[in-house]
Amino acid sequence: xxxxxxxxxxxxxxxxxxxxxxxxxxxxxxxxxxxxxxxxxxxxxxxxxxxxxxxxxxxxxxxxxxxxxxxxxxxxxxxxxxxxxxxxxxxxxxxxxxxxxxxxxxxxxxxxxxxxxxxxxxxxxxxxxxxxxxxxxxxxxxxxxxxxxxxxxxxxxxxxxxxxxxxxxxxxxxxxxxxxxxxxxxxxxxxxxxxxxxxxxxxx
Amino acid sequence: xxxxxxxxxxxxxxxxxxxxxxxxxxxxxxxxxxxxxxxxxxxxxxxxxxxxxxxxxxxxxxxxxxxxxxxxxxxxxxxxxxxxxxxxxxxxxxxxxxxxxxxxxxxxxxxxxxxxxxxxxxxxxxxxxxxxxxxxxxxxxxxxxxxxxxxxxxxxxxxxxxxxxxxxxxxxxxxxxxxxxxxxxxxxxxxxxxxxxxxxxxxxxxx
Numbered sequence: 001x002x003x004x005x006x007x008x009x010x011x012x013x014x015x016x017x018x019x020x021x022x023x024x025x026x027x028x029x030x031x032x033x034x035x036x037x038x039x040x041x042x043x044x045x046x047x048x049x050x051x052x053x054x055x056x057x058x059x060x061x062x063x064x065x066x067x068x069x070x071x072x073x074x075x076x077x078x079x080x081x082x083x084x085x086x087x088x089x090x091x092x093x094x095x096x097x098x099x100x101x102x103x104x105x106x107x108x109x110x111x112x113x114x115x116x117x118x119x120x121x122x123x124x125x126x127x128x129x130x131x132x133x134x135x136x137x138x139x140x141x142x143x144x145x146x147x148x149x150x151x152x153x154x155x156x157x158x159x160x161x162x163x164x165x166x167x168x169x170x171x172x173x174x175x176x177x178x179x180x181x182x183x184x185x186x187x188x189x190x191x192x193x194x195x196x197x198x199x200x201x202x203x204x
Numbered sequence: 205x206x207x208x209x210x211x212x213x214x215x216x217x218x219x220x221x222x223x224x225x226x227x228x229x230x231x232x233x234x235x236x237x238x239x240x241x242x243x244x245x246x247x248x249x250x251x252x253x254x255x256x257x258x259x260x261x262x263x264x265x266x267x268x269x270x271x272x273x274x275x276x277x278x279x280x281x282x283x284x285x286x287x288x289x290x291x292x293x294x295x296x297x298x299x300x301x302x303x304x305x306x307x308x309x310x311x312x313x314x315x316x317x318x319x320x321x322x323x324x325x326x327x328x329x330x331x332x333x334x335x336x337x338x339x340x341x342x343x344x345x346x347x348x349x350x351x352x353x354x355x356x357x358x359x360x361x362x363x364x365x366x367x368x369x370x371x372x373x374x375x376x377x378x379x380x381x382x383x384x385x386x387x388x389x390x391x392x393x394x395x396x397x398x399x400x401x402x403x404x405x406x407x408x409x410x411x
Contacts, residue, residue: 082369114390115397117376117383118368181369185384198389 020159027071028059028154031099031147034070034090035063039077041104041137048140058147067093072150074143075129078106078113079120081186085178091127092175096167099154101146102129105136112136125190127176205314206257208236214255219247227320237304237318245321245333246359252307252317253338260307260317263339266346268353269302272326272379299326301355305335305342323355326378334360352377 006016017025037045049055049063064070067090079087091100102123105111113119123129130153131146138146157165166172176194179186190196206214212224215238223241240248252260274297282291301323308315323330334357336343346357347366354375357363365372374381385400393401 082367109388114388117381121386121388181371183371183373185386189384189386 023159024155024157027097028151030062031058031060031072031150031154032062032064032070033060033072033074034067034094035065036090037076038079038083038087039104039106041076041107044137044140045074045076045103045143048143053140053144055144055147058144058151060147067091068095070094071098073098073100073127074103075100075107075123076103078111079123081118081120082181084120084123084126084186085181087123088126088176088178092178096174097165098167098174099130099150100127101131101133101143101150103133103143103146104138105134108132108134120186125195126179127191128194205309205312205317208238208317211252211258211317212238214258215248215251218251218255219244222248224248235316235318237320239320239322242321242323242332246335246338249319249335249338252319258317259309259311260315262308262310262315263305263335263342263345264308264316265304265306266335266342266349267304268349268355268377269304270326270353270378271299271302273297273299300324301326301330301353303332303346303349303355303357305339307339330354331356331358333358334363336360351375354378 001016001018009016037043047053049061055061060072067073071094073087073091073094075087091098100123102108106113106119107123108129110116110119110121114121120126124132131149133142133146135142159168166174173193176191177188179188179191181187208226212226215222215224222244225239227237227239229236252258275294276297277292277294279290280293281288283289284291303321305319306315307317307319321332323332332355334342334346336346336357337359343361344366346360347362347364349355350357350360350363351365351367352375364370368376376383387397387400387404390397390401
């Protein structure tokens with residue numbers, strides 16, 4: 001719809017919208033996170049949900065204790081290799097449409113434990129991440145910013161056409177393979193369909 | 205608390221056939237310790253806990269140490285074909301795994317007493333007696349040592365891995381542990397990580 005005509009109509013007291021906008025508006029303002037935390041980032045996530053920061057202002061205050069009722073997975077904290085299959089399993093149990101925020105240095109890259117033997121070097125090795133937040137831990141404002149970024153992305157999603165989101169495309173996977181506990185490492189160490197090692201030409 | 209020499213003497217008097225050795229610590233903390241032979245380990249531990257003058261009723265910390273095999277090379281003069289020559293001889297001293305317990309007495313308010321036990325080697329004879337029946341609080345820490353160092357504690361009520369998963373084969377805190385090669389780009393690699401970065405960079409296809 002033409003923007004000029006729309007603003008003219010709104011001045012005249014007529015509200016117009018499209019189904020696409022209405023649908024996304026409704027979705028983006030009630031993103032219910034899955035209630036789980038893995039490490040100290042979860043404390044900041046809890047702080048974000050309390051009165052001072054108040055994630056309820058963005059419609060995401062209903063932390064669901066069951067993946068079946070959640071739209072958003074906030075991976076808050078260190079994902080150890082022992083925990084990674086459970087995180088992927090929880091993600092698989094969430095109904096579409098579903099989104100992931102990787103919160104903190106550990107969840108996005110392994111953080112200070114990157115050189116260790118038992119910490120996953122970023123949850124994006126196994127599940128698709130929509131928003132990454134750096135920080136150790138990120139402040140609640142950073143989580144709110146990530147949520148607003150996610151809301152913006154939801155708002156911009158087209159419901160039809162080639163660029164439509166995964167949950168409207170029957171050919172796209174909604175479940176991702178759960179890594180198995182191997183003798184020396186997780187097997188496979190990453191999901192090659194969604195992740196490949198970063199390529200860089202900078203010196204080493 | 206009485207001195208370590210006196211405790212050693214008391215143990216040798218109370219437990220028949222006990223092998224106790226005083227391990228001096230020459231470093232600044234000078235926290236010396238008592239090394240036990242594993243066969244009498246539980247009896248000695250029980251004595252330390254129950255003896256009226258000692259009463260070590262609290263195991264505050266249990267940890268493991270890995271001592272890898274050491275190779276010492278010495279130059280020896282030898283007669284080779286009638287001519288005296290300097291020949292290098294290397295002696296390999298087998299390594300061992302060690303469990304270290306820090307004991308305190310809540311009742312008499314003294315401590316710490318550091319006690320150690322050593323396995324015969326690092327490969328097949330890695331058994332030590334579990335002291336969990338004596339100090340219940342050692343249970344999880346002995347499990348952790350079993351997980352990370354591979355010491356098998358005989359008599360432990362529930363010896364499973366604590367941090368890693370059950371199918372895991374390695375013992376990550378051993379000096380010779382080789383971690384899975386999943387190096388990822390880092391802005392400032394150094395030391396071992398730099399070496400890894402170089403090998404990965406060589407394999408990398410330039411964009």
